[in-house]
Amino acid sequence: xTPVPPSEKEPFKVTPWAVEGRIxxxxxxxxxxxxxxxxxxxxRLRRLLGEPFHPLLERGIYLSHRDLPRLLDGYERGTPFVLxxxxxxxxxxxxxxxxxxxxxxxxxxxxxxxxxVQLTDDEKFLFSGRAGRSExxxxxxxxxxRENLLDLLAVGFDPKRTxxxxxxxxxxxxxxxxxxxxxxxTFSTTKAVFGFRNDTNIxxxxxxxxxxxxxxxxxxxxxxxxxxxxxxxxxxxxxxxxTRDVAEPLGYPKPALIHNRMLPGLLGExxxxxxxxxxxxxxxxxxxxxxxxxxxxxxxxxxxxSIEEQRRLGANPxxxxxxxLWRSRFAPDPAEFAEITRTCRSGELLCGECKSRLVPRVQRxxxxxxxxxxxxDAWLDSRIEDGPPPGRGG
Amino acid sequence: xTPVPPSEKEPFKVTPWAVEGRIxxxxxxxxxxxxxxxxxxxxRLRRLLGEPFHPLLERGIYLSHRDLPRLLDGYERGTPFVLxxxxxxxxxxxxxxxxxxxxxxxxxxxxxxxxxVQLTDDEKFLFSGRAGRSExxxxxxxxxxRENLLDLLAVGFDPKRTxxxxxxxxxxxxxxxxxxxxxxxTFSTTKAVFGFRNDTNIxxxxxxxxxxxxxxxxxxxxxxxxxxxxxxxxxxxxxxxxTRDVAEPLGYPKPALIHNRMLPGLLGExxxxxxxxxxxxxxxxxxxxxxxxxxxxxxxxxxxxSIEEQRRLGANPxxxxxxxLWRSRFAPDPAEFAEITRTCRSGELLCGECKSRLVPRVQRxxxxxxxxxxxxDAWLDSRIEDGPPPGRGG
Numbered sequence: 001x002t003p004v005p006p007s008e009k010e011p012f013k014v015t016p017w018a019v020e021g022r023i024x025x026x027x028x029x030x031x032x033x034x035x036x037x038x039x040x041x042x043x044r045l046r047r048l049l050g051e052p053f054h055p056l057l058e059r060g061i062y063l064s065h066r067d068l069p070r071l072l073d074g075y076e077r078g079t080p081f082v083l084x085x086x087x088x089x090x091x092x093x094x095x096x097x098x099x100x101x102x103x104x105x106x107x108x109x110x111x112x113x114x115x116x117v118q119l120t121d122d123e124k125f126l127f128s129g130r131a132g133r134s135e136x137x138x139x140x141x142x143x144x145x146r147e148n149l150l151d152l153l154a155v156g157f158d159p160k161r162t163x164x165x166x167x168x169x170x171x172x173x174x175x176x177x178x179x180x181x182x183x184x185x186t187f188s189t190t191k192a193v194f195g196f197r198n199d200t201n202i203x204x205x206x207x208x209x210x211x212x213x214x215x216x217x218x219x220x221x222x223x224x225x226x227x228x229x230x231x232x233x234x235x236x237x238x239x240x241x242x243t244r245d246v247a248e249p250l251g252y253p254k255p256a257l258i259h260n261r262m263l264p265g266l267l268g269e270x271x272x273x274x275x276x277x278x279x280x281x282x283x284x285x286x287x288x289x290x291x292x293x294x295x296x297x298x299x300x301x302x303x304x305x306s307i308e309e310q311r312r313l314g315a316n317p318x319x320x321x322x323x324x325l326w327r328s329r330f331a332p333d334p335a336e337f338a339e340i341t342r343t344c345r346s347g348e349l350l351c352g353e354c355k356s357r358l359v360p361r362v363q364r365x366x367x368x369x370x371x372x373x374x375x376x377d378a379w380l381d382s383r384i385e386d387g388p389p390p391g392r393g394g
Numbered sequence: 395x396t397p398v399p400p401s402e403k404e405p406f407k408v409t410p411w412a413v414e415g416r417i418x419x420x421x422x423x424x425x426x427x428x429x430x431x432x433x434x435x436x437x438r439l440r441r442l443l444g445e446p447f448h449p450l451l452e453r454g455i456y457l458s459h460r461d462l463p464r465l466l467d468g469y470e471r472g473t474p475f476v477l478x479x480x481x482x483x484x485x486x487x488x489x490x491x492x493x494x495x496x497x498x499x500x501x502x503x504x505x506x507x508x509x510x511v512q513l514t515d516d517e518k519f520l521f522s523g524r525a526g527r528s529e530x531x532x533x534x535x536x537x538x539x540r541e542n543l544l545d546l547l548a549v550g551f552d553p554k555r556t557x558x559x560x561x562x563x564x565x566x567x568x569x570x571x572x573x574x575x576x577x578x579x580t581f582s583t584t585k586a587v588f589g590f591r592n593d594t595n596i597x598x599x600x601x602x603x604x605x606x607x608x609x610x611x612x613x614x615x616x617x618x619x620x621x622x623x624x625x626x627x628x629x630x631x632x633x634x635x636x637t638r639d640v641a642e643p644l645g646y647p648k649p650a651l652i653h654n655r656m657l658p659g660l661l662g663e664x665x666x667x668x669x670x671x672x673x674x675x676x677x678x679x680x681x682x683x684x685x686x687x688x689x690x691x692x693x694x695x696x697x698x699x700s701i702e703e704q705r706r707l708g709a710n711p712x713x714x715x716x717x718x719l720w721r722s723r724f725a726p727d728p729a730e731f732a733e734i735t736r737t738c739r740s741g742e743l744l745c746g747e748c749k750s751r752l753v754p755r756v757q758r759x760x761x762x763x764x765x766x767x768x769x770x771d772a773w774l775d776s777r778i779e780d781g782p783p784p785g786r787g788g
């Protein structure tokens with residue numbers, strides 16, 4: 001079991017609940033013991049998935065993995081796998097939250113695989129009100145949870161191949177598996193993996209078992225080992241290291257993982273996240289057009305101090321929050337993305353013009369997303385495991 | 395929060411999972427901070443409940459409480475309460491397990507109150523395989539759980555006023571409340587109350603939240619505060635101290651408790667409990683007549699070394715496992731019980747004769763119990779909260 005990076009030795013820290021400092025992704029791979037998503041593996045994925053190859057893979061936003069080749073070996077020998085990803089509902093959905101769901105949507109469309117989505121309203125209740133996070137009731141996290149699911153599933157999924165595990169509603173399916181996991185994990189282990197302390201509440205201590213359960217539930221339902229691939233932010237890796245440690249003793253296949261890097265915040269922070277006083281750090285899916293325009297126009301870029309200097313020296317896309325948006329989603333055409341990157345570096349494209357081009361793309365994306373969201377509302381409740389919430393048909 | 399009795403200072407130790415040493419019940423009340431069930435309170439109960447007054451109350455088997463007068467005040471002012479008791483299914487049911495259920499049956503019959511029964515199959519899975527306990531799978535604890543419920547409910551309940559919380563089946567009702575509890579309890583608290591350590595598994599650490607939940611569920615269902623009385627063995631008190639500590643901050647009434655002493659084992663142990671090599675310490679509800687006869691005839695008594703000595707000095711019922719059986723259930727007629735006690739003390743009644751009288755009573759009780767058990771089988775599944783087990787009609 002690899003511990004979290006000790007903060008006294010490393011200038012950054014990554015846990016499922018906090019990202020501090022500037023992440024050195026190469027060093028993080030060493031610390032976590034993950035493998036790079038290298039050219040050979042990318043070529044293999046490209047052969048399997050065909051064209052168009054997804055920008056999230058093509059452009060290095062997915063950057064590391066655990067056991068992906070073994071999963072692909074099985075798939076190519078005829079053993080289908082399932083996808084599992086999730087969301088902790090602590091607030092509204094912003095663009096960064098979509099990344100694992102966009103990869104899942106693409107993989108489901110290409111391979112026809114099933115998706116299991118976990119909505120951890122229990123987690124966000126248990127961890128709220130600590131370390132600067134505002135207090136959330138179970139009613140809050142439940143309400144946010146349903147809203148969040150509408151946003152996330154609007155990325156595009158086949159309802160018949162999509163299972164929703166809404167923790168407080170679906171706990172009867174999750175709990176027996178969580179118990180099996182919990183019996184094999186001690187408090188000491190959670191101290192080492194998550195940095196828990198004696199004053200951590202006992203719900204938070206137990207919670208990682210509930211996050212492990214969806215990786216094994218498809219095997220339980222099928223009555224045979226079903227391989228599982230978990231696309232997630234690299235900050236969620238500690239949970240799944242633990243899941244992988246207990247998998248084989250419990251008779252389940254170790255889940256494979258594929259990790260995305262953090263999407264930077266518009267205010268120049270390492271991770272697009274938001275709080276009451278930093279709403280402009282993130283673009284929410286509910287943002288009206290004027291907010292999108294304001295947020296992008298104020299966004300942190302890799303530009304120079306003056307137009308003259310930028311024309312002469314070029315800008316630096318690697319640190320730019322606007323370029324990160326082009327890279328992730330808003331320039332799906334490889335030629336356009338290459339052009340934006342080249343002219344940014346050369347000084348031909350100035351930040352103001354670049355932002356002006358991006359704003360309408362984001363506005364249009366949000367408008368179309370809102371339409372797809374209404375379609376999801378028609379089927380979401382029927383896909384919640386163990387039945388819909390009380391008082392709703394389904 | 396009162397800690398468990400420190401074993402270096404006290405010659406006995408009582409936790410929900412172990413009773414060690416000879417319990418000094420007076421000292422235990424001091425350590426736990428409970429109140430004696432004194433003559434004044436017994437008189438009040440007798441006025442409320444009328445005749446016949448139950449032997450478990452009359453004869454001091456229920457011996458302490460928390461907040462019982464306040465619960466009775468409310469009842470007499472027109473606020474009904476619910477009963478909550480439970481069972482951890484680690485093995486077959488023996489006579490000692492019936493004690494809280496017999497009191498509940500009597501109170502339900504007398505007062506018409508609702509009973510909530512919790513079956514903690516999760517707990518017994520999580521705590522199995524440690525401290526000398528044999529390993530149990532969730533399948534084992536589930537199977538034992540249903541068998542145990544048949545035995546326990548055969549004591550006699552009104553199905554319409556009986557709710558069964560079978561943890562792994564009813565977790566959707568329990569979990570949101572358990573989360574509220576868990577958020578207010580730290581690992582430090584569970585160390586102090588239960589003696590947990592860093593190598594305790596995270597399911598065991600969380601479990602006490604699940605045992606708290608039934609005390610609050612009736613309030614959640616009713617949408618108003620519903621007082622709750624918990625009849626239980628004194629060894630279960632630590633869980634409910636914690637339940638009481640979190641109740642008011644969560645907006646629920648503090649549950650009241652009434653505690654029974656441990657029924658001694660037939661081999662002279664402090665608590666009637668059993669393991670593979672001590673089957674003769676307890677009378678199981680499934681024991682065939684010949685086993686009852688053997689176990690009673692070998693039972694530890696308060697008799698003397700010789701008949702002559704016993705005739706001269708009398709025997710000591712206080713330490714006798716056979717007298718404890720008469721006291722609890724097998725001499726419901728007060729005159730008969732007084733006669734047995736008097737003649738035991740005087741030396742008129744010898745142990746062999748006393749045992750010969752008891753054996754047919756126990757055999758008859760078990761025979762009648764088995765008939766009532768078959769009746770419970772017809773309604774049990776329909777009373778499990780959140781629906782019956784998969785594959786069974788409801």
